[in-house]
Amino acid sequence: MNGITSVWLRQPAVAGKAALLLLISTLCRPSAAQNNELVMATTFSPGTTAWIIQRWQREPGAVRIRTLNRTSASLEQLLDAENRENVDLLLTSSPMLLQHLQEHRKLALFDGIAPASQRLVPESIRSTAVAVAISGFGLLVNRPALAARNLPAPGDWDDLTAARYQGTLLMSSPSRSDTNHLMVESLLQQQGWTQGWQTLLASAGNLVTISSRSFGVADKIKSGLGMAGPVIDNYANLLLDDARLAFAYFPQTAVAPTYVAVLNNSQHAGEARRFIRYLLSPEGQRMLADANTGKYPVTPLAADNPRAAQQRVLLARSPLNYRLILKRQRLVQRMFDTAISFRLAQLKDVWRALHSAEARVKRPLPEIRALLTRIPVDAASSEDEAWLAQFDNKSFAEQQMMAWQRWFLDNQRQAILKLEELK
CATH class of the missing domain: 3.40.190.10 (Periplasmic binding protein-like II)
Structure with a gap:
């Protein structure tokens, strides 16, 4: 078609x-x-x-x-x-x-x-x-699916990072969906660049998969392929005649x-x-x-x-900073795919191991979490127009992504070694 x-x-x-x-x-x-x-x-x-x-x-x-x-x-x-x-x-x-x-x-x-x-x-x-x-952004949930695992419905981005939601979440990628890009940017602008990425990376460890389209997230939650995920309200609202589904806006939802x-x-x-x-x-x-x-x-x-x-x-609601969104569009898209989309299987494995280790030792492991949520671009660079403009150059963008891949792989290896030391 x-x-x-x-x-x-x-x-x-x-x-x-x-x-x-x-x-x-x-x-x-x-x-x-x-x-x-x-x-x-x-x-x-x-x-x-x-x-x-x-x-x-x-x-x-x-x-x-x-x-x-x-x-x-x-x-x-x-x-x-x-x-x-x-x-x-x-x-x-x-x-x-x-x-x-x-x-x-x-x-x-x-x-x-x-x-x-x-x-x-x-x-x-x-x-x-x-x-x-x-429209606004929020979380669509499949209530019977959550109830079957005795899980409460998440209410905000931070809830999505909890270990109990492992293997339940769905979302799309900013490079595949501009609606999802706006949702990701709203999180980055609300929590700040560094904290926002920490939330994204921690919640990514709980993903089932990444949908190719924004409305695909809602459809997959309805079909039971996932239990919860961030969506725009106009996709969620059209499904709410199904009593199994519920939608709640993020407390600080942006207007779209x-x-x-x-x-x-x-x-x-x-x-x-x-x-x-x-x-x-x-x-x-x-x-x-x-x-x-x-x-x-x-x-x-x-x-x-x-x-x-x-x-x-x-x-x-105050509008999003669209000037910032437009100038770092390619950075956010490439960072998300390098950090999450392209390494989702490995990401889920290491977070599963971390959740298991924290349950076993009955305490958080902040040093390992820090390794898994670090990002290779600081907040100042994320707003530096001269540096961001270089992402229009394909060669520069590819070099950055290769360096980021090594960064995330190295941090993941360090995290795995520390997890093994706990055994």
Whole structure:
């Protein structure tokens, strides 16, 4: 499959899930854009966008929308090329993707948007991107699976480091999911660079696997392949009709806007802008307030709305430092994969040995934990623009990753030797 979804309902007559099933049909190969359709590229899953498009189709004269559901990296590659799919719109939660496309002059200017919406958009992309909805981050859990092991539901990042969650967790990688990248960055910015990585590395020892997509984490938890994991709310909320699942926001969750932008070479720019203005209209914002989207509108909900309290919490959050996120994007991605993704099996083994040793001696082993949570890049370097810019050079990045591999391997060997001395 090519990740292309066609969504079209002229006279919606079926409600809820049945309607969504009718709405989603996957095509086997690309087809040229038609005169009466908009092509919308998106990093979201088909289920996330289906309800939005269904409601749009009810508007008088609404044109058909065909979606291309792909990863951020795949869309970046596609839109950097000749845009053979004739993409008109981009719907994403990734400011990194939008920044890249804006720098390459792929996005059209968009003005006249209310400040309440645009204050949520990073300043560097405010001229081309529009915020139409918001989300937050938290933990999705499979309650029966946790109960079978007599485990409480984790409530925050620090809980994920506990030995009792060994072999239960799922997450994605920043290099595979920009949503996960934002979650990782929110942790690094809340706890600080060094402490944040210590938390990530300790929790990584409890992973079952690393999912290739952000929404794959939620799907795997639902299927029982894992018991808990960090996800964005719009993926979790769509699954909560399953009584086995529960979702709780991180106490200090960051707010993650959903952005829309028009491609510079859109053949239907007028219709694309009309769709965006619909999303920001009272009707569009009411639609985005519906739990079927899993998101929250950018317009404040009425006080008696059951979702209003959580929306107020999200709207009150200070935005992430996007300038920092953008400049160290490649560092975070490469560090995560070198420290965790590429050595997950060995990482799990050594943490399992540490947990076993601590249980046996009935005390923490901080010296060994320190070896397993050390990182080769200090906090000052993680914000040094001149040094970070060198990661644009492939040769430099590869040299750094090779040095990091040796670093982590050496620390792991030292940890194993110390564990063996305890026997």
